[in-house]
Amino acid sequence: MTDIQDEDRTTDAPDRKGLFAALGLTGAFLASACCIVPLALVTLGISGAWIGNLVALEPYKPITSGIALAFISVGFWHVYFRKQPACVDDSYCARPQSSRITKAVLWVAAVLVLLSLTVNWWAPLFY
Template structure:
């Protein structure tokens, strides 16, 4: 698996998290930019797909975590997963992506505090 293929699950998880949070984060961003109006309340078209996005985030992050935290003995010699510095960097990126995804997924719960 090359570098781009190994990053694909993390990128997919972030995209799915954005999709899950777009119904709530989108109107907040518009309000923060000074754009307002009653039409903003109609920006919930993606709400019906939210469970699917959440499932996609969970599956992609689970797969990524499994790939990153698997024993080093399962990595082929010379592959990126066998290099300790690369493994450490990927773990940091994985946790940053996971925190970002959690913030986006839970945005409809905490966003009401700011509006």
């Protein structure tokens, strides 16, 4: 009887790795909003006085980067190191696309945070 209850609990559990990937990507966008977004917009030829307002977010970059790195780390742990629970056939977690999407989001978020943390080294090459 307990085996059936344990199996139901693992198959009905929410997809936490997707949640951490989404939160990590959101944090990465917030961490890069002060530095990478204005540089990318200017590189694309988009300009305006409002772009200067994004630089006001720079004091918050360590906080948002730290939060994003925490979510990304937990997401990587869920995807690569944690034992995966069994999935019900034809559910979303049983499809290989769900794992690929989650991994791609985690890697994109990690690259964005890495770029935002190292912007002072490589941004002068674009000025």
